[in-house]
Amino acid sequence: MIRPYILAETNWKSVKDSDYDLAILPWGATEAHNYHLPYSTDVIEADHIAAESARIAWESGAKIIVLPTVPFGVNTGQADIKLDLNIYPSTQLAILCDIIEVLQRSNIFKLLILNGHGGNDFRMMVRELGLKYPKMFLSTCNWFQSVDKMQFFEQDGDHADEMETSLIQYLAPDLMLPLDTAGDGKEKKYKIKEFSEGWAWAERKWSKITKDTGVGNPEFATKEKGEKYFKAVTLKISHFLIELANADVNDLYE
Numbered sequence: 001m002i003r004p005y006i007l008a009e010t011n012w013k014s015v016k017d018s019d020y021d022l023a024i025l026p027w028g029a030t031e032a033h034n035y036h037l038p039y040s041t042d043v044i045e046a047d048h049i050a051a052e053s054a055r056i057a058w059e060s061g062a063k064i065i066v067l068p069t070v071p072f073g074v075n076t077g078q079a080d081i082k083l084d085l086n087i088y089p090s091t092q093l094a095i096l097c098d099i100i101e102v103l104q105r106s107n108i109f110k111l112l113i114l115n116g117h118g119g120n121d122f123r124m125m126v127r128e129l130g131l132k133y134p135k136m137f138l139s140t141c142n143w144f145q146s147v148d149k150m151q152f153f154e155q156d157g158d159h160a161d162e163m164e165t166s167l168i169q170y171l172a173p174d175l176m177l178p179l180d181t182a183g184d185g186k187e188k189k190y191k192i193k194e195f196s197e198g199w200a201w202a203e204r205k206w207s208k209i210t211k212d213t214g215v216g217n218p219e220f221a222t223k224e225k226g227e228k229y230f231k232a233v234t235l236k237i238s239h240f241l242i243e244l245a246n247a248d249v250n251d252l253y254e
Contacts, residue, residue, distance in 0.1 A: 005058040006051060008068050021063045022110040022245040023103055026050040027092075029073025029117035031084040034160035034214030036182040037168055038175040039083070041160070043071045046116030048171050049143050049234055056238035062245040065108070070095065073117040078206040081213060093125050100133050112244060113140040114237070118158060137249040146236045152229040157185055157216010163229065165218035170226030179221065183212025 004010045004018075026049070028042035038044070047069045054066045075086040096113075103111060113122045122140040130138050144163075153162045160182075168176055188209045194200040206213065 003051070003055065005054045005064055006066050018065075019063055020065045020106075020108050022112060022241065023065050023067055023108050024050055024054060024112050024114055024241065025067045025099065026069040026114045026116065027073065027120055027122075028069055028071055029075060029085070029119060030071050031073070031075050031078060031117075032081050032213040033164065034182050034185060034212050034218065036177040036179060036218070037160050037165060038172070040071070040175070041164055041168055042073065042117045043069055044172050044175075045164070045167055046114060046143065049116070049230070049237065050114050052230070052234040053237035053241055056234065057241035057245065060238070060242055062242045064241055064245050067099070074119040074121075077119070077203045078213075080207050084206075089121075089125070092120070092122070093128070096122075096125055096129060097132075100129060100136055100138075104133065104135060109135055110137045110244060110247075110249070111139070112241070113138075115140060115142045116144070118142075118144075139244065141237070141240070143233055143237060146240075147229075147232050149229065152225055152232070154220045155217050157187075157214070157218075159185075159210075159216065160214035160218060161185060161216025162218050162221045162225075163216075165221035166223065166226030167230060168226070169221060169223040170230055173223065179218065182218050183210075183214055185210065185212065185214030185216045185218060187215045 002009050004014050026046035028046040030039050030043065032039060033041040050066050054064055057064055072085050072087045074089055075084045078084040079086065100111065115122060126138045126140055149163050150156060155162045190196050195202055
C-alpha cells in the first residue's frame with residue numbers, strides 16, 4: 001500500500017498537486033553493531049521511526065513528506081573497523097545544501113533532520129545553513145534522546161546495546177544473528193575523568209574502547225521491549241512533527 005507521506009513510495013500524480021509544510025530527512029549510518037546486529041541498524045531505525053511518526057502526524061492532518069533516509073554517517077573514530085562507512089561533516093553540509101535548494105524550489109520551507117547516529121551532529125550546520133538560506137526553517141533532533149530509554153530497558157549503553165537490539169528484534173528480526181552470538185558490549189572508559197563527566201569531549205577511538213564494536217550489554221533485549229519503546233518514541237516524535245508542520249515560524253516564542 002502506497003504511503004503518500006513517504007516520498008520514495010508516492011508518485012508524481014500525487015506529489016504535483018500536493019502542498020507540504022514540512023520535510024523530514026532521516027539520517028543514519030552504516031557501521032558494525034556488535035556481532036549480532038546488521039550494519040544498517042541506524043538506517044533501519046531511522047527509516048521506521050520517521051515513517052511511523054509521519055503516519056501518525058499525517059493522519060492528524062499534518063502536511064508532511066519524508067525524504068529517503070541517508071545511509072552514511074560520520075564514522076571518523078571507526079576508521080579501522082572494516083567497512084564502517086564514513087562521510088565527513090563537510091560532506092553532510094554539502095548534501096544538506098543541495099537538498100535545501102530542492103526544497104526551496106518545491107516551496108517547502110521547513111526541514112527537520114531526524115538523526116539516528118551518535119556520530120552525526122547537525123547543530124552547527126543548522127546554524128550555518130540557516131544564515132545562508134534565510135527562507136528556510138531548519139531543525140534537527142536525535143530520536144534516541146526523545147524519551148528516557150531507562151524506563152524500558154535494564155542496562156544502559158549507546159551502541160548495539162539492549163535498546164538497539166530490542167528495536168531490531170521488533171523491526172527487522174530476520175537481519176539478526178542469535179543473541180548468544182553477541183559480545184557483552186563492555187566499554188573501556190577514559191582515564192581522564194573530565195571526558196567521562198561529559199563537560200569535556202574528545203572522539204573515542206572505537207577499536208580501543210570495545211572488542212566487539214558494541215557499547216552496552218544486549219543480554220536482556222526482547223522484541224516486546226523494542227515494540228513498547230518504538231511506540232513511545234514515534235508517538236512523541238509525531239507530536240513534534242504536527243507542532244512543527246503547523247507552526248508559524250514568525251511566531252515561535254512566548
